[in-house]
Amino acid sequence: PPAVDDALVGEALRDGEAVQEGGVGGWRAPEALVIAQRVGEGAGATVFAATVDLGETLARVERLRLISVAFTALALFIALFAGREFLRRRLLTPIERLGDATARVAAGDYALRVDTHRADEMGALERSFNRMAEALGAGRARTDAHIAELESLNARLRASQREVVQAEKLATVGQLAAGVAHEIGNPLGAIRGNAELLEAGDLSGDEARRVLANLNRATERIDRIVRALLDFARPAKASREWLSPGDVVARAVELVRFQRSHHDVRFEVAGRPGCPRIHTDPNLMEQILVNLLLNAAQALDAGGVVTIRAEAAPGATGEPALVHLTVTDTGPGVPEGLRETIFDPFFTTKGPGRGTGLGLAVSRRIARDLGGELALVPGRGPGATFRLTMPIEEPRP
Template identity: 35%
Template sequence: MRVWNLKAQTILAFFLVLGIGMLLLNAVSMQLWKRQALSADLDHGRSLLAAMARNLPAVGGAERFSTEVEQIVQSDAAVVCVAAANAQGKIINISGGCEHFTKALEGALANAVHSGAANSRLLSPPPGNDSNLQNNVLLVAQPFRSPDGSRGGVAMVRSTEPIDGQLWENEKIILVYILANAVVLAVVGFFRMVKLVVRPLERLAEQADTYSLRHDFLPFSGRVGNEFGRLSSSLNRMIAQLEEDRGALMQKVDSLRLANEELDRNRREMVRAEKMASIGRLAAGLAHEIGNPLGVVQGYLDLLGQGEVTSDERKEFARRAEQEVTRVGRLIRQLLDYARPVEGAPAPLRVRELLADCLELFRQGKVDGHIEFSFISEADEDLVLADGDGLRQIFVNCLMNAVDAIGPLPKGRILARCFNEQEGDRRYVRVVIEDNGPGIAQEHLESVFEPFFTTKEPGSGTGLGLAVSCSLVEKWGGRMWAESGRGEEGRGAAIWISLPLAPSASGGDSPSDNGMAA
């Protein structure tokens, strides 16, 4: 169907182009023919006026003038009226039918008498329906000198209707020939165009849709040297180059895919290594903290074994021992939650609850007994899309760095704040973890998130904690940066974490713990 539409459009275009061209040629030709016909009619009118002038008497003779006019009208039906003027250019005789052309005749006769030269021009038909003239008329005027020596001028108004009628008859014959020629030439041109252009292009399109490099892409057998043959050869070379480039691109894509997989594996190993280091340090602190509750439980068990203990005392000892065991279980459960593998799928979670849980882990673990942990929550909305294990690792890494920075100080303070912030058309929840340590040097602020960068003593850190944390935050659509209050009394480094709120986030489900401190 598409091919037939193309062919129909082709033959229609040929027909229209040929028809328009022939009509333009015909219009130009008709104008030339009309000009030639008017020139011949003008010469004929001048001949009639010259014959009439030779027979006009020098003086008077209205009857003689009328006789001459009648003879002219009888000899030529195109004559509308005739007029004559004296040597001063004033009309002395005028025939009937010239009522509408009197002014034009006066001007033409006066010009002919005074200049001694003939003149002519086309006049519009008279207005109204009182005249049979529908087309333009030709006014011819020329001077004369009679045999007796008198001078004057004669003029004639001629109708162009006979010329227009003859031209229209010829025009109808020409239009028939134009139509026939346009049809014949369009059909012939169509078949030639189909043979030379349409069919080769169809074969080109068909082979381009299902090209194969096993065969030459040359649909113009026997016409290799023409334009379409050269086009086919160019397409062959282009397709071969495209196939070669496609193969090279596929190799690059495969190599990039393997490289991305390797980078992903390395990143997971980095996260795992950093987490294991943090777990070791947390476990060392928890081991000492768990020993105290176990000692208390052992003491209560010894008291329960004594016979002089009353029933109420037994219940109280059992209750306290149960509290200590519950405390140990909670510490172990928190450590196991943190030790779970990262890379879970992002899911809605509450930032405040997770941050408070991590702070509780450090408080209970007594990582360093001289450090005070505080938490202030000012966030009305804290629901984000993130991986809970990954976000817990980020918080633990930041808290661990703060603990290491405070290490030598006699009294350390770590403050975690959570609040909302508007950026453009989105709302964010921001977490900042501050310490009162020595801070970060200004030249290191941009480097602390680079892999393997650390200011700790050799063997004290891997330099991967903040790099892994920043990578995870950016993966969830947030950002992470560091600030330093070095030189400001009572304030050290601050690590900022900004995460976009989940689309379904509304007012916080749980009340804000404004001002909550350890």
């Protein structure tokens, strides 16, 4: 134990008591205390000193401190673990479940619903998710219904367009029929005359063979004329094939030139030889050209020339090359004020019974469906020039 020094005694005599710490080492607590107490006053005062050993007490305090720290750390660990489990159960797991459900709804599972029995904010969020999924499902159902309705309307529209195209074709057939009947009359007359010669029985073998050859040529002529008209009038399924523009031009001119009303009209086919082949529908192409040729011929009341020309032309950068099919007449042309309206449905400047007013509108619609374009272009002289432009390569989707 620490010794009682004079300073402690003097302090006790002066103040009545004094305390001295013993065994102090750095920051550690003292290991003992010396307590001095004065008894009496004046010259007869006596100082009593007692030493208190703090070692065991401090050891007990240190043990208690360590136990307290251990329990505090354990309690903190338990609290952290419990908090983590609480967050996982009450927050993280529901959020993960909502995330998975959101991904499934985004993939199209609009019937999915999450179970919710909670009354807190997470429960409100889950109920909001269910309402959102229900609204999305209802919206998707309405969208599907609208799409189905639009597809049905588009199918009906395409059917109506096909009917309009066919109606215009039949109207054109009506215009061609009179010319075809007149054209058939000549070979029919030849057949009748040659048949009468055979019936008389006055022909030699060689003469009879020549008469039969004449009959065959006349019937072939009639067959070719009737077949051309029937092929033109027959509804054809849309089918693309590689074809020569010159072949389509020849068939169209063959049909139109039969017209009796066109006896003063001369049809000329021009253009450079070897025009590239195009990938398109031959029947629809022929319908466009027949409409253009009929319009051009009908514009020449006093006679004139209709020129049809097929030429290749380069396309724009990155686009396929083109074929231009132009039909030019020497008639009065199209007035400036009508250039923007001649392609409108039912617009016509012809007299009654000479057209439906659908020819140019239907022809432009067909041209665009085939990936091309039909336009009225400025000509080099009098008359009107219509240009049908078609890509040489198959149009890109």
